[in-house]
Amino acid sequence: MPPVSTTGKSRARSTIRRPPPRRSVRARRSPWPRRLIGLALVAAIAGVGYLIVREPFGDAVRDVTLPLRHEDVIRQQAREKGLDPALIAAIIYEETRFRPRTSSAGAEGLMQIVPETAQFIADRSGGTQFELRDLGTPQINIQYGSFYLRYLLQQYGGDEDLAVAAYNGGETNLNDWIAAAGGLEAFDVGDDIPFPETREYVENVSERRDEYAKHYRKELGL
Numbered sequence: 700m701p702p703v704s705t706t707g708k709s710r711a712r713s714t715i716r717r718p719p720p721r722r723s724v725r726a727r728r729s730p731w732p733r734r735l736i737g738l739a740l741v742a743a744i745a746g747v748g749y750l751i752v753r754e755p756f757g758d759a760v761r762d763v764t765l766p767l768r769h770e771d772v773i774r775q776q777a778r779e780k781g782l783d784p785a786l787i788a789a790i791i792y793e794e795t796r797f798r799p800r801t802s803s804a805g806a807e808g809l810m811q812i813v814p815e816t817a818q819f820i821a822d823r824s825g826g827t828q829f830e831l832r833d834l835g836t837p838q839i840n841i842q843y844g845s846f847y848l849r850y851l852l853q854q855y856g857g858d859e860d861l862a863v864a865a866y867n868g869g870e871t872n873l874n875d876w877i878a879a880a881g882g883l884e885a886f887d888v889g890d891d892i893p894f895p896e897t898r899e900y901v902e903n904v905s906e907r908r909d910e911y912a913k914h915y916r917k918e919l920g921l
Contacts, residue, residue, distance in 0.1 A: 765910055768797045769809070769837045770918045776845035777920075782852075784919040786859065787845055789907035790866065793900060799835065807834035810844030820846050860888045863904045868897035 767788060777784035791797055794811040806813045812820070814831055820843045821829035833839045848862060854870070855861035865873045872894075877883055880891040892898045912921055 765792070765907070765914060766797045767911070767915050767918060769841060770915070772838050772841045774920045776841055780845050780849040782845055782849060783908065783912075785908045785912040785915070785921065786904070787841070787848065788911040788915070788919065789904045790844070790848065790863070791841070792907050792911075793904050799837065799840070807831070808840030808844075809837055810840055812840065812843055812847070816847060817843055820850075823850070856883075860901050860905070863901050864888060864892060864897055867900040868892065868894055 770784075770788075773784050773787050773791075776782065777787055791809050795809050797809065799808045801807055802811060804813060807817070812834055817829070817831060817834055820826070824843075824846055826843075829839075834843065848866060851862035851865045851870070852859070855865065861873065868876075873892075876891055876893065877886045880886040888901055889898065892901070911919065915921075
């Protein structure tokens with residue numbers, strides 16, 4: 700006979716709650732790989748676009764900031780007179796930006812030649828049929844300007860800085876500045892030229908010459 704509880708009541712069976720089964724949690728993937736792939740695609744598309752527009756856009760900008768016109772005439776005159784075509788182009792740029800005009804001092808055309816200098820060149824070069832209005836023609840203007848540049852280089856022993864200084868400031872002025880400095884050996888373009896415009900002109904022409912040589916090698920026949 701089974702034992703009887705002294706309380707007269709049967710013991711309640713204890714209930715034990717089991718924890719709910721664990722759900723497998725997937726590790727969250729970092730968004731960076733997808734972002735990197737997206738960035739790589741954007742960069743690739745941009746690179747292709749750059750390659751497509753680079754040359755036309757570069758040419759357009761260069762045509763505004765560093766224009767070149769009449770390169771066939773410049774090449775011809777450089778060959779005939781033994782000049783650097785990039786130097787001729789640099790002087791034209793500094794004088795007129797390749798836009799011919801008449802200055803307040805009466806200088807004409809692309810290379811800004813004054814009537815007195817033009818007549819001097821005509822007499823030396825045998826231009827018996829020359830007329831001042833001819834300076835408005837690019838061919839004649841570049842021809843005369845190149846002749847004068849060649850003459851100045853010969854006067855100053857091939858020194859380009861001195862020739863360019865004389866082109867802008869005048870041969871007489873330059874000779875006076877050289878004499879005041881104690882001669883060619885003592886003369887310094889940066890220190891002994893009293894005209895700020897001429898000092899800047901020499902520096903600018905030198906910089907533009909290098910740029911034309913770099914960016915227009917084919918056009919200038921370099």
